[in-house]
Amino acid sequence: MDVDKNIVTDTIFELFAAEAAGPKYRALAAALRAGIGSGQLPPATRLPPVRDLGWRLGMTPGTVARAYTLLTDEGLLVAEVGRGTFVQGPAGPRPPLLVGAAPEEAAGDGMVSLFTARLPDLGQVALIRSGFARLAERPAPELLDYPSGRAFAPARQVVLDWLREVPLGPVDHEDVVLSHGAQNGISLVMQAVLRGRRPVVLVEDLCYPGFRRAAELLRAELVAVPMDAQGLIPGALADLARRHEAQLLCTSPELHNPTALVTPPERRREIAEVARACGLHVLEDDSTSLGDPRTESYRAMLPDLGWFVSSISKTLTPGLRVGFTIAPQARRGDLRRVAEYGFFGLALPLAELLGDLLARPETREIVRAVRARNGQYVRATVNALGGHDLSWDEQAPFVWLRLPAGWRAAAFCLAAEAQGVQVRAAEEFALRDTFAPHAVRLGMNTRVPMPEFEAALGRLRRLLDDPPGQILV
Known part of the structure; x- marks a missing residue:
């Protein structure tokens, strides 16, 4: 109200x-x-x-x-x-959900936000500034004219070189579309794939909220697929895909957001077989993992059905809003058409800045330093909270904490905020009509000095060690 x-x-x-x-x-x-x-x-x-x-x-x-x-x-x-x-009561007008860093902007002095991951400046700011300076020296016509399709070829080729360790299968730079971050890439894939008045999109029963937002914009119906300790359950996936005539599966198998689970190769192959049998397109979002790939991508396993989305938001900066989407070779025309019809493609100066950054050897050094710093914060979190039910991976910019009996996620978030720590409840990763566990996600805010970060973890640990007396189920 x-x-x-x-x-x-x-x-x-x-x-x-x-x-x-x-x-x-x-x-x-x-x-x-x-x-x-x-x-x-x-x-x-x-x-x-x-x-x-x-x-x-x-x-x-x-x-x-x-x-x-x-x-x-x-x-x-x-x-x-x-x-x-x-x-509580009939839903009235609500202020818009503030995504990403917005809760930190509202936080008062002394508030430590673990709502989302925050990157430290380990040299990327200077690198970006020097890139802008070089960009300013480009010939005037390049800053005045509409770009041609060929103009993006150098940046797309640099992206493929940047992703050379990712097993993508046969790939050409023309399969790549540069997008405004991974979220925009997800929307582009959905626009290229989905057909009909009410298409069905399958997602993990806990999933990145951006899948939901993109599907809702396209008036698609979302159906949650159960998971176990290895990821999506193939039998359940097959049943739901056939029952709902689903067109697209959105998944994060390399590093699941929010649980930090990694789907092993054998399970991936089982999921790929289900997708092949059902004619189900698979969108793999790989924008979360900070490390090297651990197995084949779905694009390699499913040459006609596999789509790949990633970005530089977790490794360099989210501020530039640059990502990359890779289509199956037979569908690259559909993907490029969606981008061109929707926003004429990425601004050419931004694409050239991306190419300049990713081509520099010092950029990979910075990424390695970011990974190392993130690993330090993950280890500190495990040391502080490891006595509780914690899922983590040093390549993940977050950890997943299942709350002890006595805590509900919303109540724990309120209590944590009262102690000067912001965390993210499991409800934000569940579909509106599905069960959300009593769990929270803690983002690795590596911009906070380690002593302050460890002190915030200590306050969370005291809450976990002393839950409310009422047992909540």
Whole structure:
């Protein structure tokens, strides 16, 4: 509900003042309960952040978070990570979900955001600046004219050289389309593949939210495929693909987002056989892994059905918004047509900057340094939280934490934020009508100094070691 936040805060202050003495968190919970019952806090009202309300009421943020958690467990409030805490009820207008670094922008002093991975500057800023300087010296016509298709050939060839360790199968630079990051690449593949009024896209039962957003823009129906410890379950995939006449599978087998699971070669081959038998296109998103590939890509296994998407966002910078999408050779015309019809292709100066960066030997040195720094933070996380149910990989810019009994993901996120740490709940990686486990993802924010990062992990560990008394199932 679009109500001035000061009015909501003042209303809660008055309700709290009317409550009898007792533990502050119970008094605040009683005040909120009374306001919801009386209609003073109607459905869809957004409550103040725990820090703001704590300051107004003269209590710690942890006390406010405890009251919010109590009413969330009762079903009176709902916590939406990245949006806030709302009075439960018919869905009213919500502010847009802030993706990526936005929660950090809203964070106050002392807040450590593990909401998403953040890269350190290990030389790439200077490299990008020098690349822009070289770009500024290009002949004037190249900065004035529409580019031709041939103009992108050098940058596409550099991309293939950059990906030379990835087993992509037979590939030519004309199979490559430069995109505005991997998210744009995912949308391009869906536009090239999907047909009909209500096409079906299959995804992992926990998956990168960008798959969902891209499918929703194209009015596609999403169906979740169950997973086990090795990734997608082939039998379930075959059943759902046939039952729903699915056209596309979106998957992250090299390093699954959010669980850091790696699908082994034998399971990949089983999945490829299912896709071949069902005529199912497979989009492999490889934009998350920081390391070298561990097995063949689906594009190599499925020459007519395999699509590959990656970017420089996790290895160099997300700021340039540059990615690359590789089509099966028989479908490269479809992919290039979608890009040209949609946005005329990447701006040529940006493509030339990408080619300049990826062709420089110092860029690979920087990527190796980024990987090494990320590995240090992953190891620190495992050392601090390894006594709990943690999934991790040193090539992953995040770890996956299954919460102990007593914690729900939304409640844990609130409690963590009250302790000055932002984490991402499992609900953000599940489809809206599917079950989300009690788990959170912790991004490796390698821009935070290690002592501060370790201190934040210590605060999380104390929460994990002392869950709420009520057992939540």
